[in-house]
Amino acid sequence: MGKLELNKKKKKDALFTTAFELFTTKGLAKTTISDIVDQAGVAKGTFYLYFKDKYDVRNKLISHKTGELFYHAHEALARTDICDFEEQVHFIVDYILTELDRDHTLLLFISKNLSWGIFKGAFEEKMPDEDYHFYQSYLDMLSKSRATYENPELLLFTIIELVGSSCYSCILYQQPVPLVQYRPYLHASITAIMKTFEATPA
Known part of the structure; x- marks a missing residue:
């Protein structure tokens, strides 16, 4: 540069x-x-x-902050020997939840303003190395999976919506239970969602 x-x-x-x-x-x-x-x-x-205006900077800032979260999660994942796609998804979810639990300001900002349309902007957001794109990384991981999944974007949307909507109260208000108690149920739900999206062998 x-x-x-x-x-x-x-x-x-x-x-x-x-x-x-x-x-x-x-x-x-x-x-x-x-x-x-x-x-x-x-x-x-x-x-x-x-x-264009302050609303444009807000939307791009949400994409940028969200993209950063996934970039750092991807970096952390690369330092492990986790190869299974489902385990990789669980690792990334755990990483992001830990970061949001640590930074409530970021959680509030993203949760108050994030929509799926804005989030998709993070798919193409260039991260610090100027080469990383979250969605392409997700598809690359998916391509190495032993299982085949129908509609990868809808699978991602469903997991993100579940994680975002259900963990907000657990992190900020410890309701209905603290995050540490909720995590096992969340991961079990993610596993079930991924099973639902598995393609039926021809």
Whole structure:
């Protein structure tokens, strides 16, 4: 990456970092574009090089933060010797739950704003190495699976919806039970979902 590209990335990262801080402290409604650029130390024109408005930066920030979570989970998975696809899915889920349990601000931000349409943006979000794409990584893992699954995108959607909706209260409010008690049931449900999506041998 050349000096010009590095400088662009630095400015975009500064806008992302500042927007996340302001959105999670002041709230989206009370945050202005002027607030973001002033605190990030960039010109307002630079903001419009990357984003249409503050709602656009919010949506892209959700994709970016979500993509980062999966990227780091993938990195952690690569340091293991787990080869089975189902076990890989369980590992990634556990990794992400641990991170969200550690960072409640991130959990609140993602949970309040995430929709499937926005999440799909994370599929193509370029991560720090500029080569990693979460969805392609997911498909690569799936291609090595001993089992064949129907509709891989719907399988992913179902697991993510289950994890996101059911763990929010367990992490933030310890309701109906703390996350540590809920994890075994969650993993059993994921296993059942994956079994449902298995293709019937011809």
